[in-house]
Amino acid sequence: MNFDFSDDQKMLRDSARKFLSEKCATKTVRKVFEGAQGYDKDLWKQIAQMGWLGTAIPEEFGGLGLGYLELCVVAEELGRAIAPVPFSSTVYLFAEAILAAGTDEQKKKYLPKIASGELIGTFARAEGAGAVTPKSTRATFKGGKLSGKKIAVVDGMDADFAIVLARSSDDAGERGTALAIVDLKSAGVARRAEDSIDPSRKHAEITFDNAGAEALGKAGDGWQITSRVLDRAAILTAFEQVGGADVCLVMAKDYAMQRYAFGRLIGSYQAIKHKLADMYINTELARSNAYYGAWALSTNARELPLAAAAARVSATQAFDYAAKENTQTHGGIGYTWQMDCHFFYKRSRELGLSLGPQRSWKDKLVSQLELSNAG
Amino acid sequence: MNFDFSDDQKMLRDSARKFLSEKCATKTVRKVFEGAQGYDKDLWKQIAQMGWLGTAIPEEFGGLGLGYLELCVVAEELGRAIAPVPFSSTVYLFAEAILAAGTDEQKKKYLPKIASGELIGTFARAEGAGAVTPKSTRATFKGGKLSGKKIAVVDGMDADFAIVLARSSDDAGERGTALAIVDLKSAGVARRAEDSIDPSRKHAEITFDNAGAEALGKAGDGWQITSRVLDRAAILTAFEQVGGADVCLVMAKDYAMQRYAFGRLIGSYQAIKHKLADMYINTELARSNAYYGAWALSTNARELPLAAAAARVSATQAFDYAAKENTQTHGGIGYTWQMDCHFFYKRSRELGLSLGPQRSWKDKLVSQLELSNAG
């Protein structure tokens, strides 16, 4: 048994961390956070040059074909840097959906452009507040035409293409749904920027009015493909969340080791020590769940859906807690705009919501336990 | 506005506390806890002589007719002393049920004996594990005959009479239920002692085989009367729970003020201080909710069901936390049989379950909010 990343994977991690600490310091994040730009174009270009976008894309489609463990390694580093680039929308969601359900032409058409950084993709599900369900999906995709409205589409203003969950028949259930690939620059597509709690991940409302689109996978399979893609994205995002949580712990610790109150380092008070110990515990548990997810992802294991839900819930809880209590540890200064704490506080919530809230994943987790009897 | 007990009520509290600290030290509790006796007979006699059993029973039925605020005062003191007597079964449940739904003869028959301490009563609902619902109620009461089995009946071995929730018609819902008053010494009644997590409140399984019984209230009203009685008992029990939580806080504080670790009083460590601060916060919130319940109880206010649920949930949470963390504050010694911590740990759980678990009360609370729109 070996429940650790390989030396090559660790080298990849070290070089990625070095690269991002140089090219993606928080001032880079702040630029996007405070600016109108949806993402940092230079950083995106360089990330493409590093080949990260194609980490898990087979060589025949222009990727490096390294595999998912390597992609998990990259994901953790992007999470640590809260990199302001449309990586997750493009790689975890769009590319994964094409790989999961695309025809050979579709793979040939989209994947090389993704690997080279020419194409930004995203995935559109929600149409309003509340749970995303087959029932709540009103957008229609019939006869190659897509109509309806999607909200809170991550990187929606900058994406070239979107995969859209829509209704393909009158069947009110899962089987009535399909996925459509649509060129967001084509006729019948209108976009509006939406304010995001995390301006370093911009959102958009996208309206489709008889926009031309091509099918991804069979009509009726929309829901089932989506949920497979979400499982994979959840594991990759869990690594971003664990990376973020880890940085919050380090920030809090460093501050506690230099801030004095009542003549003592605040890190010598149990209230701070135990808070940080809990951050550590949650983050380690989340990391272990994410590792298991990475294994399931890389081996396409039967346990993938359970592993994904566990990684998702665990990482969301760990990042939420770490981001929240990192700010608290910093005290007043941590609540100022000038400090970086709030980037992580906001990113933690955004990541925790963008693939669907904990509640849905917890329910999914228990359903998997009921099937597997692993519970 | 005056949201406090009156001076007379405070005098009653002081004398009750003095009385119980003399007559009901924890060695009295320990005797029942470790012995076969279901309750402390001497203490019960003296409590009867003090007139407490009739605190809220009208004078015409042999009580003091003082009222419910006074009964709340007594309840808190009994809770502080975790008094090993069948007070709650007899007074909060049996007597309240008679007062709520009894005929004049029934009141004349039972209430004076309760006030004088000659009659111990209890209330039997559950028949197995899980929620008590009209559906889960299989015992039948038809033609004056009661058949079926009830479990976890508090003070069931010592009670003279029980009020039993049973099915009176084939209607599967609330309207199919009725209440029966049964003499537990009569033919067709068999009892078996059950092990309780809190041996200072003994439980029994009672089997009825065509036992003669008289109706309490109209057939079909069983469920609705029960739920009214439970509301009232919940508020009175909340005072016992708040009393218990308060004692746990004092025990933990006193220990923290005399126990040294690493050359310092453990009470000077933030881990202990903040734990005790949280105990204090929970207990004060619970006390305030209980006060509101006392007001609703004493004025029969429209808000009674909401106030009862809030008092119940708040007091259960406060006592659970205080009992648990009092033991933790004491460390190893707190986990020994010889110390008193475990009496409160066990009583907190027993009180939290005997009128139904938090879950049911929380659901009831929100239903009330939906009605009242007070939420």
Add this chain to the structure above:
Amino acid sequence: MDFEDTQDEAAFRAEANTWLSANARPRGAKSAKDDIEEMENGAAGEMAASKAWQKKKAQAGYARITWPKGMGGMGGTPMQSIIFNQEEAKYDVPVGAPFAIGLGMCIPTLMTYGDDAAKKRYIVPAVQGDEIWCQLFSEPAGGSDVAGLRTRAEKKGDEWVINGQKIWTTGAQFSDYGILLTRTDANVPKHKGLTMFYIDMHDPAVEVRPIKQASGGSGFNEVFFTDLKVKDSQRLGEVGQGWQVALTTLMHERLAVGGGQGGGLDVKELMGLARTLELEDGPALKNASVREKIADWYVRSAGLKYTTYRTMTALSQGKQPGPEASIAKIVVASKLQDISAFAMELEGEAGALKGEDAPAHGAFQMGWMSAPGLRIAGGTDEILRNIIAERVLGLPQDVRVDKDVPFNKMPSGR
């Protein structure tokens, strides 16, 4: 135990209502969002209106009911001012926030330590809302540790020359005066070397810079002093006695009855949201886990509300509410953070939006973004728990390495 007014209370309530209805319009629905915006920005918005309303109240004696006549008060009881506040809340009047600190903390301190000339000069204009006061205690070097402050005041003849920086000063941007805690002797233990002054905020030697909060709002300021000259007559209390003076000020702060914080985002608003949402298994309000959380938060809100009633009762019995008032902010701040986060979970992907793009006009996003500030401002969760443990429960202080060391010998990481 009852919730009814006594005869006198009822009479006063009627009086107050007569006056209020003659001078203001009943209040319409006000969104939780507005409340939070006020909390965020210290209600700098409607200053003129606030001042006018304050003057009206002062002239009628309602501005500071418990204060003597002629001082903007009517020599009333604490319960009367509680009643007036309850009634005033039903009318559409500008917020009194700008005056809260001046009248709640600064002026009472001036009353205790100022000379007659100062009292004569400053009290009435403050009560009438003509002059606004702020409190200048916190510093970058001493947040929770207020007495760790470094702003120096040096005696030069009959004047003091003050240099240094304050932070987290609420309302400094629109204040006319402030009470300022300074260090006048660094060679003695930190609590012994402090001295309090009141200063003119319009002095060119005073520079106010707003602080942008993580939420985007700006309720607080940094205040810089460069060779600010202050007359010795503006000293409050003896030289070196500043900490005792400051404790009076802070004690007055706690006299304000808790609750009300948290921008009114509570169970009611959460239920309102839940009524509008569908989850995987149907209406959100029917979901067992949603219901359980609503109940958990409700018992804390209700418990706090009734604790406030108990405190009011104590006040009306002439007792002084103790530090137990500190429980309010601990409970409210975390509850705001938890309810907001949970509401965003219910909203799902849409929960990641804010402002008008988000459900409920982004009220929960705003609550969630301001909650971390509420958990810190006016005493962090940790400091407040210390206060409860030490002042309510009587537990011993933590080991204090800073008590008997000269301030300039105290470890500070500098």
Add this chain to the structure above:
Amino acid sequence: MDFEDTQDEAAFRAEANTWLSANARPRGAKSAKDDIEEMENGAAGEMAASKAWQKKKAQAGYARITWPKGMGGMGGTPMQSIIFNQEEAKYDVPVGAPFAIGLGMCIPTLMTYGDDAAKKRYIVPAVQGDEIWCQLFSEPAGGSDVAGLRTRAEKKGDEWVINGQKIWTTGAQFSDYGILLTRTDANVPKHKGLTMFYIDMHDPAVEVRPIKQASGGSGFNEVFFTDLKVKDSQRLGEVGQGWQVALTTLMHERLAVGGGQGGGLDVKELMGLARTLELEDGPALKNASVREKIADWYVRSAGLKYTTYRTMTALSQGKQPGPEASIAKIVVASKLQDISAFAMELEGEAGALKGEDAPAHGAFQMGWMSAPGLRIAGGTDEILRNIIAERVLGLPQDVRVDKDVPFNKMPSGR
């Protein structure tokens, strides 16, 4: 990253299985209740069987795989002993609990500090289960603060005379020998005045009294010493060096890979219960709030399980697991308390019963009653969080007033 054995690991696993199947029967279903009873009573029950099985394993080299041949070991790798434990768990064999402390802590300490005669005399009988050892550190006056112990050892000629009391001694009632930490000098700071010995538990000067726990079980003992005479040759380490010796012992304790605690009451058992219960709104397992809690606990259990895998991997790479092993008990103990309490809530009124009168044979009641002990024994939640903060995260120690003071001058409330 994979869960498969390497070739060598697979080979060893096969070997182990061949031996196990030749010497034991495959294990049938064992209830969580049995596990907890073991935890509660230190498995005093099946002592003879335990000893016999231990001897068998020792002769085959499986008793202490990483130890050298002839010492009951086979000079194997840590991963091999993990593999053997995994396989052994599948067989119906007596628990090794009685030997855990002796072989895990006492004998390793003897190996480091004992003289050759002692090693020759004691190691093999211990590994073979003929002799059982216990660890005598904790005292009433020093629970979390182990070094605060007061048991005195006075040198009289070539002997030491020991008087005092120990507490929380696991297995003392069936131990033959023990390692004993004493105070030999009260005039120096507390860590400097300690000395370690090993003693004969059958000496009439040693009295063992079982402690009855709140749960009713008795896994721990008090041990009293009245003029116990010990040869100087039974000293482990130098006089005054006892604390360093004790740290070796405790370090060995942490080498035991975490997990497994909590008497196996976990999500699986909770789901098993939920499957059998009806709530107000239908099957418990369909209730959204029940499902949410199951998920919360599952991610902690699974996270812990995979953290253990990471630790095993580190071990197999020759790294030593650090104090991060401490997270296991913190997580498991609270989870046991919470799951048990929640299960009792699901059971409703029946949850207040125990033993065979309660659902699931009272497993959850038993778990709930033993959880407070688990949160304390072997380091309280608070101490373990200190350890993580200081040794893993490198935060500074709390202020230590006990470090440089002579022990007999140290505040102790006596």
